[in-house]
Amino acid sequence: MAKHNDLGKIGETLAREYLEQQGYLILETNWRIGKLEADIIAYKDNLIVFVEVKTRTCEEYGEPEDFVGNQKRRSYIKLANAYVLKNNRTEEARFDIISIVIKGQEPQIKHLVNAYTTVG
Numbered sequence: 001m002a003k004h005n006d007l008g009k010i011g012e013t014l015a016r017e018y019l020e021q022q023g024y025l026i027l028e029t030n031w032r033i034g035k036l037e038a039d040i041i042a043y044k045d046n047l048i049v050f051v052e053v054k055t056r057t058c059e060e061y062g063e064p065e066d067f068v069g070n071q072k073r074r075s076y077i078k079l080a081n082a083y084v085l086k087n088n089r090t091e092e093a094r095f096d097i098i099s100i101v102i103k104g105q106e107p108q109i110k111h112l113v114n115a116y117t118t119v120g
Helices: 003-021 070-086
Strands: 025-033 036-044 047-056 092-101 108-112
Touching (some): 003 025, 003 036, 003 047, 003 092, 025 070, 036 070, 070 092
Antiparallel strands (some): 025 036, 036 047, 092 108
C-alpha cells in the first residue's frame, strides 16, 4: 500500500476514535455507493453526520481541510442523499471535516462542525 494510503488509514482511525470519545455513534466507515465514498458516517444529537477526514504530515501547502474542494463537497451531498434513501433515515444531515496533522508525538486534530451546507 502506498504511504499516502497508510497515512489516510491512520487518520481515519484517529478520527473515528476522536468521534467516539466525543459521544458519536459510528454507523459506517468507508461507505460506498458507486464511485462515491464517505470516510465516516456517524450519529449524534439526532443528526446523521457525514465526515470527510483529511490527514497530512505538515501544513506547508495549507491546512488539511483546505483540500476539501467543491467537487468533494458535491460528492458528499450526493452520497448523503443516497445513504438517507437507502437506509430510510429521517434525521437531518450534517457535513463535518476532521483535519489531522501528524507531526511529532501528538497528532493535531481539528473538528470542523457543519463545515459546509452547500457548494461554492
